[in-house]
Amino acid sequence: MSSEVLLAVKGLSVHIGSRPLLRDVSFSLRPGEVLTLLGESGAGKSLLAQAVMGNLPDVLRAGGEVSLLGAVSRADDARARRPRWGRSLALLPQEPSLALDPLMRIAPQLAETHELVRRLDVKAAEQQARVGLAAAGLADAARQYPWQLSGGMAQRAAATVACAGGARILLADEPTKGLDAHWRNQTVAMLQAVQRDGGCVVVITHDLRVAQALGGKLMVLRAGEVVEEGDARTILAHPQHVFTRQLVAADPARWSKRAPRLPGATLLHGRDLAKSYGENRLFDGVDLHLRAGERMVLQGPSxxxxxxxxxxLLGLLPADRGQVRRVAGLAPTAFQKLYQDPVASFAARVSLERTLRDVAKRHVCPWSTVLQRLNRLGVPEALLARRPSEVSGGELQRVALARVLTARPALLFADEPTSRLDPVSQQEAMAVLLDAVDECGAALLLVTHDDDLAAAVGQTFRRLQAEPGVSE
Incomplete structure (x- = not known):
């Protein structure tokens, strides 16, 4: 292995005012090496990546040093590293919706990266874009806008754009969340290809299968501090710190199966449902029956x-064909959705407390009940003073769960509700969700790509298949 150090971080810290969010993190990576960051939601993993990039919000202050390909700069000197963005240093952020331009189609976005970063001519850039999208299973989505893609497709598109510049240092924040097993493995292979080509990778993930597959170095963060580090496979097999042991023990593969309830009266019946977007047929001839108290898992390729x-099913979109019948007599708010992308479901300029108080008032829910639920989800009350962009993805996902349960739904459609959570938070959040729907006898329609989670939670199962000719 080369002795050249591609990325070195020394004494990295992040503060908001006088309060530390990340403390004294140091590591170095050479060509072919990978560092995986595990830890609780809100531990500072994404802050670390943003600090290395030099892309922290103005209210945050970084300390320490960052060395890129031998060029050393202060962690708070963002200008020193910005010229390297895309060329030698690239970031795949946690939220694809924030990484892709909503006003540009996917193929032109990717071609623009090849043209501006790799200096290819227009024709060559367009050709490389077609090749990249085909490799990501997105050939049929080339002319679509980001908001027309599924969550998993947007994740793959963002990853393809992030890697297009050929940067030797790649920071990947939750690159496999919301992906089925096939595309999770493909993403791991993409990260390994960066290593084989002489680059290095820092991967933030909550998925222990990803950490195991990548191997290399592992660092575990809790409350902004490194609590354990070393060889990934050694730590995962024999964790030493009590929190690392909790993470490993909380993997969904180790969960006990939640005992099913006896389903009650019918809440919803969908018959012969079909839906297409343009020439892209998503599903056809779907029949689905949901009863009070039932937990149905909906799976299928991205x-x-x-x-x-x-x-x-919720009435947010019309079916092209078929009929949905919902039980009469329920409030219009009785059918609720927990969104896959929590950032897009919150008002950006409103504090989390204001949002939750408005929802509690609308549904006549005591504020003390909201706070009790947040406490069970591990969300401190002080966090509510912040805006959505000022908390981690995992923290926002837990707040979103507390918000939707405040409405006391009769049917909850939960779309990848724990995809941004570490295993410990994931287990706690699912327990809160299931307790809440059991208490009120609600039906749960759960979308997840995690087979272990599905097996532990589900009572009935439905799978959507890819239509012939549609890329998965």
């Missing part, structure tokens, strides 16, 4: 219309 089917 892009097969799972989220769209949920919107049709």
């Amino acid at each position: 892009g097969t219309g799972k989220s769209t089917l949920g919107k049709v």
